[in-house]
Amino acid sequence: MAPALYMAAQNILADWVSYSLRTAVFAAAWLVTVWWIERVARTVPRRAKAWSRGGIVAAFVLTLTVVLPWLNHSAQTSPNT
Secondary structure, X not given: OHHHHHHHOOOOOOOHHHHHHHHHHHHHHHHHHHHHHHHHOXXXXXXXXXXXXXXXXXXXXXXXXXXXXXXXXXXHHOOOX
């Protein structure tokens, strides 16, 4: 869900400074949320943190390697009407 919101917000500002700032704020907010969720959990199954962190990494990798190129390709091939 979080990578999808980030992808949707990419076209709001176009210059590299605002893009870098927005990326840093998003990454910090996401990491704080993950840290807080892991901290408040009362019972944690074995290896749950490893699976959780692996899922976070997998979501970013899929976003950067599959979703972003697909969105760029579809934006270049479809008309802007």
